[in-house]
Amino acid sequence: MPYITEEYDVCVVGAGHAGCEAALACARLGMETILFTVSVESIALMPCNPNIGGSSKGHLVREIDALGGQMGINIDKTFIQSKMLNVSKGPAVHSLRAQADKARYSALMRATLENTDHLTIRQAEVTELIVEEGTVKGVKTFSGASYNSKAVILCTGTYLKARCLYGDVVNHTGPNGLQAAGYLSESLQKNGIELFRFKTGTPARIDRRSVDFSKMQEQKGDEQVVPFSFTTSPEEVQIDQVSCWLTYTNEETHEIIRDNLDRSPLYSGMIEGTGPRYCPSIEDKVVKFADKERHQVFIEPEGLYTNEMYVGGMSSSLPEDVQYRMYRSVTGLEHVKIVRNAYAIEYDCINPRQLFPSLEFKNIKGLFSGGQFNGSSGYEEAAAQGLVAGINGARFCMGKEPLILDRASSYIGVLIDDLVTKDNREPYRMMTSRAEYRLLLRQDNADLRLTPIGFQYGLISQERYDRVVEKQRLIEQEVERVHHVNLGAGAAVQKLLEKHGSTPLKTGTTLAELIRRPELSYEVLAELDEERPVLAADVVEQVNINIKYDGYIRRQLKQVKEFKRLEKKKLPENFDYNQIKSLRIEAKQKLNLYQPVNVGQASRISGVSPADISVLLVYLEQMYRRKEETDVISTGKV
Known part of the structure; x- marks a missing residue:
């Protein structure tokens, strides 16, 4: 019986948060796209925490939306509680976080995929890459079928050679007991792709009916909900919200954990992979923060139509009997019933230094990747990479230049740049502190920063782009007006x-000068502004921020100008840095290993010093001068 051969523009492998964004981007850009998943029921699965957003992660979701992605729209329609975090701090670190109805989130994303033109969903395990002369040509599945394509995007998440562990129990499955992908890793390695072994974990799921909420602190959502998507009307998200609950571990909990550390695969040596530093298991917390008497535990609902609840802050790989004792030592969980055990999961992922900033592999043309497969953690980080990989996979098929987002443009740019330029030996998590221009990269102005780019690359409609252009015009016009509104020291003002x-x-002073005072704002001073126009709330917000933080914003813009100068200085491809004698040995080794695309990227590689960058700039200047002289001689033109 002959094998089946199908033809597509793009094959996307994996239908988690990265794969969904990648497939939607490709299909919306007109590419015939096939999305592979080991289980159709696992599309946009949330196998760990039941929420979207959070500190810095909320920025990513807003940016995904501004570029034309789907995550923000999906969570706006399926959330059950929403909060704006860090509101007591400055606007640079404000971040949205929403509890999701996990089943509804997955179902709605699946429906979106199923009803998108040019997109086919296929339940099958991809086992092999088809690569010819350094260019990907498609994939093969476990059944032996071939799917030829111009580009392939790998979004395998935590499924490659996955195994779940708790105590001495080992299940060779993906998350939630789903089928693992056991064969693709070998094909990747045969094609020269370096793999890492990482791990992550998840806490137990418990039965709501066995929880004593009277002993816990209720955590309610915001009274006025802010949507994730710039296309969602604020009125649509003002819903009745469910509560989450806060409790704490105690010394008894910690004693149970300490007494059983030798039974944890984390400490017994059974687990090979490296776990995320910023999302540690409860075992790690007790060991590494031995001075702490208690740790926060959040009890969060998994949906409106289930009694399963998530025990946030207590992920573990301890044995089942220890899990019962550990959880039941927590206030309010004395009689808790476990629905699903906590477990750790190990999986194969790549060393992301093998990627260009476009998320295309350096050694295989047309092969892209995104998500946890790139060594990151989190749904939001995955979706952001998936969107960029999808856009660039489609553009590769079209023969067009890729979209490269830099650190001054977005958190997505920071995320990808960190992945491809730094030595990541643990799952990467996005944090606001990683973004050096975070005052410019706020979650509230993601549409102003990125929607024009989304429009340029084909994922944003003309109507939506025009709205953003008009919004920018109104902001600039009002900021200019406010700077010229003079106020005297009259009785009403005082x-x-x-x-x-x-x-x-x-x-006397200007209205702008008063707005800059910490205790005042554009809204507070409205009654003194007789000519103030009627403006939308999002415009008002931008006017207030732009005026209040004007000095800081100008300073960061100056820093960005210098950053852009180095980013524009391109470096040659596949260059042998051993030719530059004045570079230190470590710098030569790192530059040869990473092959940065520009001087700015080179400056961020660990082991490359400012002195090395100065040497590199001098060498480039000499190289360009020699090239110009050669061109003059060859053409005879001065």
Whole structure:
């Protein structure tokens, strides 16, 4: 019987959060796309925490939406609680976080995929890459069928050679007991792709009916919900929300854990992979933070139509009997019933230094990858990479230049740049502290920063782009006007200042100068502004931020200008840095290993010093001068 051969533009392997965004981007850009999954029921699965967003992760979701991705739209329609985090701090670190109804989130994303033109879903395990002369040509499945394509995007998540562990129990499955992908790793290695072994984990799921909420602190959502997607009307997300609950571990909990560390595969040596530093298991917390008397535990609902609840903060790989004792030592969980055991999961992923910033492999043309397969952690990080890989996979098929987002443009740019330029020996997690230009890269202005790019690359409609252009015009117009509104030291002004605990005026000033005072704002001063126009809330927000933080914003813009200067200085492909004698040995080794695309990227590689960059700049200048002289001689033109 002959094998089946199918033809597509793009094959996407894996239908988690990265694969969904990659497949949707390709299909929406007109590419005939096939999306492979080991189980159709696992599309956009949330095998760990039942939420989207969070500190810095909320920025990523907003940016995905601004570029034309789906995650923000999906969570806006399926959330059951929403909160804006870090509101007591400055706007640079404000981040949305929403509890999802996990089943509804997955079902809605599946429906979106199923009803997208140019997109086919296929339940099959991909076992082999088809590569000819350094270019990917498609994939083969376990059945032996071939799917030829111009580009392949790998979004395998935590499924490659996955195994789940707790105590001495080892299940060779993917998350939630789903089928693992056992064969593709070998094909990747045969094609020269370096693999790592990473691990992550998840806490137990418990029965709501066995929880005593009266002993816990109720955690409610925001009274006024802010949507993730810039296309979602704020009125649509003002819903009745469910509560989460806060409790704590105690010394008894910690004693149970310490007494059984030798039975944890984390400490017995059974687990080979490296886990995420910023999302440790409860065993790690007890060992590494021995001085802490307690750790927070969040009890979070998994959906509206299930009694399963997530025990946030207590992921573990301890044996089943220890899990019962450990969880039941926590206040409010004394009689808890476990629905699903906590477990650790190990899986194969790549060393991301093998990728260009476009997320295309350096050694195989047309092969892209995104998500946890790239050595990151988290749904949001995965979706962001999937979107970029999808856009660039489609553009590869079209013969067009890839989309490269830099560190000054977005958190997505920071995420990808960190992955491809740094030595990541553990799952990478996005954090606001990683973004050096975070005052410019706020979650509230993601549409202004990235929607024009989404429009340029074909995922944003003309209507949506025009709305953003108009929004930008209104912001700039109002900021300019406010700088020219003069206020005297009259009674009305002094009364308002006194009301808000602000220092009285001795002489006249501008409205902008008053807005910059910490205790005042554009909204607070509205009654003193007789010519203030009626503006939408999102425009008002931007006007206030732009004026209040004007000095800081200008300073960061100046820093970005210098950053852009280095980013524009391109480096030759496949260059032998041993030719540059003045470079230190470590710098030569790292530059040869990473093959950075520009000087800016080279400057961020660990082991490459500022002195090395100076040497590199001098060498480039000499190289360009020699090239110009050669061109003059060959053409005879001066």
